[in-house]
Amino acid sequence: MKVTLQRWSAWTPNCMNREAWEAWAKEPSVLGHEGKPEAEFLPAMLRRRCSRLTRMMLQAAFEACEAQDLSQVRTVFASRHGAIHIAVQIIDTIVKGQIVSPMQFSHSVHNAQAGLFSIATGNCQPSSSLAAEADTFGHAFLEAMLHLERAPQQPVLVVIGDEPLPPLFKHLIEEPEVAYAFGMLLTTNGVARPGSIDLDFDLTLESTPLPSLAWPPALEFLRWLSLGASGSLTLGAEQRRWVWRRALA
């Protein structure tokens, strides 16, 4: 499968811009999990109501787009854990016999980020919200390909983000403790923008286990991009392997 990655953007508490990410890619250091982005592009009223995950994902979404893209792109919002922090707060409220807030419930759905992006940008294009356990990033990339299959002329914005699990659940799974969001704009048609990369994307099977990753798969992908996208990158879970290669002209 061929696709052009036109632009990308990412946010963590320690790396908030392209220069910081390029330095991190060369010499990865600990990424934090405290703090949240300004998200100054959001109207104040909306911004106050957004969770940190939403702010991170919308920050990455806005920066991966040029202004004219915002209302035109199809979107894929992906997160393994989604609004688990809000869900746990709501369950806590229920368990204590208190009244659940409608605003909190509205922001707890898995497509909250997609809905808020649509409201903030006036975007009425099709949108998916996805989760696929430890293999969420590769499937989010695939879901973007499925949107491009339906509408080849329309760019697709993919945004993935996650936070460390609430303390209550932290011991249940093993994963890097990072709060991050990553966004990328994918196309199969149209003019290449400065810095765009043509990619081949494939799915294969492999029974040898993958070594455990130091960073979430999306940030491993970002590192590979930042270091020039040379050779190929393989990510996945269980036997599934997603392989990215810079396409030959």
Place this chain on the structure above:
Amino acid sequence: MNEATPSANRAKGSARQPCALPAMGIVNCLGVGQAQIWPRLLAGDASGLVHRLDFIPGVDLIVGAVSAALPEIPKSLHRYACRNNALSLLALQQIEPEVREAIERFGSERVGVVMGTSTSGSAEGEAAILNHYRHGFLLPQFEYPQLEFGGAAGFVAAYLGVRGPTFSLSTACSSSARALASARSLLALGVCDAVIAGGADSLCGLTTHGFQSLQAISASASNPFSANRSGLTLGEGAAVFLVTRDVNASRVKLFGVGESTEAHHISAPDPEGRGAETSMRGALADAGLAAKAIAYLNLHGTGTQLNDEMEGAAVDRVFGSHLPCSSTKSLVGHTLGAAGAMELAFCWMMLAARGDAKLPLLPHCYDGVPDPKIPPLALVAPGAIREVQGSAYVMTNSFGFGGNNCTLIVGDGGVA
């Protein structure tokens, strides 16, 4: 009365290739499987709705709860053992022979799974947290994949041993309609040769308290499109389909997908129904069908003030006032993330039950008092049959929270 034939109504070249839905499994409060559910739906039997006091303290909640015994999740898959996945399994078992045959034929790496859910195993997460609150530790049987959204698809793939793409979509009430859209694209792109697609949702504290907080739940059973309607009734269940390219071996085919978002409000639809209209028109264009080719519409019809008013206006703009339509949510409740696949399954059974030209229509069950604020619609009376010459095409709407809409068209038409 309907002159639909492939050549008359499907504009050549403009429509995309349909995909086949050769097998369907279903469970909801009316029972398990086509043989139990179809006659009760057709009879407008609302006796599956029950009163429950255990979800919200002090509230007598009417819900479409599944009362059938649920299969046990295999011990080796304990990490996925939750009610939501047991509902999926009960639906999946009905089509397991066809699914196993497809896996055998294409290879496990060529079969994918896409499931829609809005709850996943929230109920088990809630029980675990309650135990933590009372005793200081989570329930020992609780594992994270029971709760996470991705587990809804992960379970189905692990149960079947398939190794193709496996992901969950969660766009509130349009989740599992979207699963069918992604399944079709997986086939079209050549990534898969067969996909198991559908949805499951299970009653839990999060959704009952959440919709109650939005004042969206009706104190009596939902009464869609009535002047007296006062909200929705929650339900639960699962519906799954085998999706393949074998259009010649399947009566029911997926002809059209329409999708839109609304840029309007986080928990309320656009009052003019513009997103709903875009979604329906998109599905017609995708199928290459004129509005007059549609024989029946299964409405989203939640029974809330806003949904029914905006949906009625949108249907009127796309179809006028003569298209037979009904909401089946007054019989099975609103199964949220499963609703798209559930109501697609109702349309599937309708096409499967067609005899010659006679297409049995699902009744719209309500108190019979139309809302003067909604343009008049041809709400289906019990026992109604539509004469359809040639191919029949039916449509189903799913409009999600957060403004995420998806419309599907299935039909028994031939393929050019």
